[in-house]
Amino acid sequence: MRSPTELGELFRSTGRKNTAQRQCIFELLHGSTAHPTAEAIFAEARAKMPSISLRTVYQTLNDLASLGEIQQLDLGTGSFRFDPNIDSHHHLVCIECGSAQDIYAAFPEVQVPPAVAGDFELTSTEVVFRGRCASCRRP
């Protein structure tokens, strides 16, 4: 995703407002690689801005996602995770703690077999690797 400043411009130019709460969220997401949940972002934001509400966090994340600046991922961990990395990539997910790691490998061989493809209009291909991460293996 773009820098907090650029996102502020983008919000303004799409008729949205660039509020302090939103800037706070932009900053938290910028450069983050941890795939945080809405709750995690809320907790961090609240540390800097105690009055912010969870609703505002969800709203801003949804706006960012619909502008294509972040990805909303459902990795089967019970809640959405938000990824500021919008390049095409895949994920390695811990089945114990739910943490996710980006995988940049491209898998060009992964295609819908012609026999099944039929009239299906393909929009995305996701690969999810599941298992236990290093820190969950030695507790």
Next chain:
Amino acid sequence: MRSPTELGELFRSTGRKNTAQRQCIFELLHGSTAHPTAEAIFAEARAKMPSISLRTVYQTLNDLASLGEIQQLDLGTGSFRFDPNIDSHHHLVCIECGSAQDIYAAFPEVQVPPAVAGDFELTSTEVVFRGRCASCRRP
């Protein structure tokens, strides 16, 4: 998964009971390829056995899943889907109606890149193709 009769035996031999409700659910699942949700199974079961409760459906599905007779899939459609096909396979999911189709292709090339693999203990690899199915494309 096995036949309803075999599943009845299996349930008894694992200290569970083979009730009429369970047999009803076994029969609905047997040979099904539609990846139904719990609600969908509940609706079908209720047509045959009006007193059955949603709770019982969930319980039986969870039992079947923990016995390894069905797969509980989270394909990002908002609710779990249950698949009597327990061979290793992947899925083609419609982002509009949520329907899922099995894909039997193996993708041996799909592996965690060594640089990332580290201490990660891999347990499964899922490929999900998303898009719009034939019937959702012409409404």
Next chain:
DNA sequence: TTGTCAACTAGCAATACTTGTTGATAAGGT
């Protein structure tokens, strides 16, 4: 068959995550 007991069922309550609603507030263009 019948007795016994653990497991099951139905119905409802509760949970977790996310979105809807609303009066008050504040941003931003003019």
Next chain:
DNA sequence: ACCTTATCAACAAGTATTGCTAGTTGACAA
């Protein structure tokens, strides 16, 4: 500075699933 309108915060509601409990039923053995 003003006015319009999006946004804020708090609360309520929605969706999918699981927890709880009193009464019921299946399985096994005598």
